[in-house]
Amino acid sequence: MMEQCNIKDLVNVEVKGNAIVIEPATQSPRAGWEQQFELANKGSEEDLMEGFSNEFDDAEWTW
Numbered sequence: 001m002m003e004q005c006n007i008k009d010l011v012n013v014e015v016k017g018n019a020i021v022i023e024p025a026t027q028s029p030r031a032g033w034e035q036q037f038e039l040a041n042k043g044s045e046e047d048l049m050e051g052f053s054n055e056f057d058d059a060e061w062t063w
Helices: 033-041 055-059
Strands: 011-016 019-024
Antiparallel strands (some): 011 019
């Protein structure tokens, strides 16, 4: 199927309604990572893990 759609390498998989959509990736899954890590290593205030909380962190973790 991927060959018929001319998909060579990387794909994006997404759920739309009740369908699974597989499309060719438009960029590398790690695009921009190098720049983010460089900012972190230079003491940037930007939080690289912002928005990556989970139920355990919110409800059970204590300092």
